[in-house]
């Protein structure tokens with residue numbers, strides 16, 4: 001005997017979400033189909049609403065309810081500085097700092113041969129077209145400081161050089177996170193912090 005097919009199907013769908021294994025996915029499926037059907041209906045409606053109303057900004061690929069997102073539409077922001085981020089979650093994390101008033105470009109991922117993601121799967125061509133327009137004077141690379149983020153940064157930097165696009169580039173500083181202890185940091189983190197040091 002096993003779980004009804006409907007629960008198994010639902011469980012399988014949940015297990016394809018990031019970070020959810022087969023046991024947890026079946027637990028969620030059972031919870032939604034039996035214990036909390038009201039929540040299941042609300043989720044169903046919310047998903048339908050998101051699918052019907054959310055689009056990608058045609059300029060920067062941020063999530064939006066219009067063809068152009070609120071950030072690209074904001075004329076008070078600086079058009080000459082663009083920060084490249086992996087996804088919209090990273091974009092809004094930067095926005096929360098309140099310290100950046102330029103524009104963004106959402107890559108929709110990073111180059112990852114292991115996961116079959118190449119440059120053509122990302123919005124790199126769109127970024128290069130934006131730079132070619134000539135308004136952008138500085139590109140800030142705000143990708144995660146790991147192998148995939150670093151190789152994506154390098155790839156885009158090479159593309160900019162190959163196309164002779166005259167734009168200044170910078171990358172977010174790597175190093176010791178605020179509130180942490182030096183003794184617990186990896187030597188790579190400490191080494192990055194040393195290289196990124198600034199004068200007091």
Ligand SMILES: [Zn+2]
Pocket residue numbers: 057058059060061062068069070071072073
């Ligand atoms: Zn936009």
